[in-house]
Amino acid sequence: MLDWLGDVVYRRARLVLVVAGIFVAAAGILAAGVFDTLKVGGYLDPEAESSIAAERIDAAFGGQYNLVFLVEAEGRSLDDPAVAAEGLRLTRELASEDGVGNVVSYWSTGSPALTSSDGSSAVVAAHVDGDEDAALRHTQRLHDAYADRDGVLSVRVGGEEGVNREIFQNLQHSLVVAEAVAVPVSLLLLVLAFGSVVAALLPLVIGILAIVGTFGELAVLGGITDMSVLAANLTTALGLGLGIDYALLMVARFRERLTAGDAVPEAVATTVRTAGRTILYSALIVAAALATMAVFPLYFLRSFAYAGVGVVFIAALASLFVVPALLSLLGGRVNALRLPWSKAVRGSDAPFWGRLADRVNRRPALAGAPVLLVLLVLASPLLHAEFGTVDDRVLRPSAESRSVNDALDAEFTGFDASALQVVLEGPVRQPALAGYARELSARPEVTHVESSAGTFAEGRLAGQQPTDAARGTPDTQWLTLSTDLPPKTDATADLVRAVRATPGPDGSAVLVGGADAELIDTRAALAAKLPLAVAIIVLITFVVLFLFTGSLLQPVRALILNGLSLAATFGVLVWAFQDGHLAGLLGFTPQPIDTANSILIFCVVFGLSMDYEVFLISRIKEMHDAGYDTATAVSRGLARTGRIVSVAAGLLAVVFFSFLTGTLSFLQLFGLGAGIAILIDAILVRGVLVPGAIAVLGRAAWWSPPALRRLHRRVRLAEE
Structure with missing residues (x-):
């Protein structure tokens, strides 16, 4: 099938690019309204007791107070006639607004619980009606109309919906800033890796195509089911990162074939047949890992399952069709605008990685022990890890809604928002x-x-x-x-x-x-489904790696090493975010690790780790099948894939690290966790622990019973 695909794309390259252009245009039109379809929230189980309690309060009593106006009289008494008149007017105006109910204030009730302990400020509390999307629109309208009013009263907006409004705005801003950082830095790294401006632009083109396709996909999905607004940030990062990774693999293989003397048609066909095969099955693995989030009842996680699967296949299909079409038209000009050192990087072999594998093969225990020790030290903070849920502490202390909520906690003893x-x-x-x-x-x-x-x-x-x-x-x-x-x-x-x-x-x-009941229920809902999600991931890993290698021990080895990498990653996150060691640098408030985001990081990182596992192990198995002994196969396989994996991992890490420029701590948590995990996996695990583990296993690394060996010969996924 891939031979046929390579031939068709070469002969119909211009048609493929025209179709891709139409897709980008259509996706761009859909993407224009993407944020109108996405929602803030999705962190709660709708079937949990706490969620049902909130629904009963909404239905029978007009809802809990989810929007709070903190009113200050600018140095005057709250009972001053002018202040009281303005306070009553504010209360009545809010009560007359569409979508607003249960409006109470100090001036309408006389309750001392609605004033601060020093009598300098008062509360006007209300319930904003509607689902998360409608409540967000109402809150933005109310904020624009009532916050920072000129005159007798100073008004700031907080409460649950005030926090949601600022989270939504911060997510939109963070996405723009992150892409503004990730795209130029990625281009620079690609130029340095390829030594050619034209070759470097091709992966970036695919990455941008994946971003546009992602936004179009989110706009469609948002009209069908509940989708978290955070999906726009994180799946866009996946689209950019995977698009670049897959295109990088294609371009590198094409340049390798040109260097070996192939004509352009043969180079395109070989690239699609070999690198295309790896991309196809890599995409299946990553998509399967992301799809496991659909088992959880929180639509925050389900939205990543739905969107993530689409993003992976957009990036993969763009790499399988658009990249070969561009390469067909460019031919040898893919190396145009070469930099002075370009001749040193045109081939795919990386001597450094081959020499590293040789040294690990000679002394696997000596080479692997320090790396294992480093990973265990990094993982040690997990021993005191705590897991919580998202609240207003994800915002900076200077954020309006966060400062209002902090004032309510400190100064209003009778008004308990928690x-x-x-x-x-x-x-x-x-x-x-x-x-x-x-x-x-x-x-x-x-x-x-x-x-x-x-x-x-x-x-x-x-x-x-x-x-x-x-x-x-x-x-x-x-x-x-x-x-x-x-x-x-x-x-x-x-x-x-x-x-x-x-x-x-x-x-x-x-x-x-209430918030504490929601925390208990969320933990219980996630814990109930986590074993199923882990079982699905383990099963997929076992099946795919067996089909790649024909070995029963390679999947076990991959699971153990991926587990070590993930433990080290979460240990770093506990040290950085829960213990607060990076709080001063990144500007967040230390707090327990968000439970839902932890599962998101686990699924995304595991999928990407398996992506690089496939890149490496398929080449090692290819060399072994060609007759090389295990040690030589590992050395040659790592030499062939080391640069590609390290460059791809570096680029993807840059994309995720760009989220550290944001002002939301859970976005920073994801960016740091995913970026560190990818670097640990690509450098320490693929560079040292995989060669060391295979060296220790020796010939047993490829063992499987005769019946399974026959099955593997029938269904091969390795490159040919």
């Missing part, structure tokens, strides 16, 4: 409700409980507010439980479990929501 939200389903008599609220408030870690029966503290009624009645309906009750425990800790998790275990009054069902 309180537990308790929903009772079923008819409940007021005396029974009061007894239940009194029982909860008597717990030593609980400061007070608000209910339709009043506010309770330390096991007794502490007061009643005019708004209490709105917390109850004939069939549903809503209680807010505030605590003095730090949020998202083991102690607050224990409190959530204790409240869930406390029987509801009059036999009512108890649902517990």
Whole structure:
């Protein structure tokens, strides 16, 4: 099939490029509205108890307060007639806005809980209706209309939806900055690697084509299913990185064949048959690793499964069709605009990598022991790793919504944005409700409980507010439980479990929501599906590497080494982000590693590691099948692929490291984790541990039972 494809692309090169141009134009038109279809969020399991509790509050009580306006009177008293009049006007205007409900303020209720401890500022709280997309649009409109108003009051916007608004804006800005860094740096590295400007431009063209195709794909997917806005950043990085990697492999093989004396038609055919085969099956492996995220209930992860599979195949198809078409038209001119050192890099052999493999083969234990020690040291911070969920700490402390939320935590003792939200389903008599609220408030870690029966503290009624009645309906009750425990800790998790275990009054069902309950539920949802995702990845690794090598031991070796690489990567992330050693340099707030992003990093990095595994092991097996002994096959295989893998890894690492220029800590987490993992894998694992492991295995490295050897001969994936 690939022989036929190479011949067709050579003879119809101009037609292929015209079709590619039409695809780019169509994708570009679709991409124009991509951010209108993407959503902020997707970190919660919609079937979890905390999510159901939030839905009940939305349906029965108009929703929790998810948008907060922090109002300051500019040195005047909050009860000053002019200030009070303006505060009431702000409250009424917000209440009249479409998509806004449950608007309360100090001036409309007189509640001291809505003022700061020093009396200098007050809160206007509201619920923004709609799903994440609609709420984001409403919040942006409200921010534009009410924030930084001139006059008596100064207004800043925070709360959950205020945070989502700033995350969305930061993601868009970070994408532009990251691409502005990644594209020119990638071009420079390609020129240095190829020694020819024309040859360097071809992978970059494919990378840009993959970016445009990615945005078009996201626009289509966003209209069909929920898609995280973060998919635009991360799948674009994959599109650029993989597009460059695959095109780099094609161009390098084509230049190798020209150097060997092939005419252009034969060089194109050989390139498609050999490098094209590797790209095809590499894409299958990476896509399969990304597809495993579809098993998780969080659409944040599912969106990467859907988008990631498409991105991989866009990059692969562009490399299999567009690159050979361009090479067919360029021919020997692919080496045009050569730099002075270009003759040294036109072939594919890299003597350095061959000599390194020889030294590792001679003393595998001596060469591998220091590398294993380094990886284990890097992995050691995992021993105290903590995993959490995304909150406002992903923003810089100077961000408007983050500063508002910090002020609420520090100055508003009666307004607890992180309180537990308790929903009772079923008819409940007021005396029974009061007894239940009194029982909860008597717990030593609980400061007070608000209910339709009043506010309770330390096991007794502490007061009643005019708004209490709105917390109850004939069939549903809503209680807010505030605590003095730090949020998202083991102690607050224990409190959530204790409240869930406390029987509801009059036999009512108890649902517990809030940020701490969401953390527990998210961890549980991800943990329940993680074994299945790992099993799928392990199975795919085993099958594909067996088909490549015919060995049962090579897949085991690959899994062990990939596991070491991943452990080292996550150890670095714990040291950098949880322990905060890079906080000053990158400007983030130290916090537990986000659980969902950890799974994303695991799937992406594992897929890319297998990508380079296929690049290397297919060449080693090719040499072994040609009659070379194992040591020579490893040396020659590494010499043939070492430069390609190292350059490809360097380019992909640059793409991911460009995310460090952003201002969102979870984006920086992904960029640093993916970039470091790729470098560790390409340099330490492929350069030292793979040759060392194969040398230790010796002839057994290619062992498999006779029946499986016959199967392998029938279904070969290695290059020919």
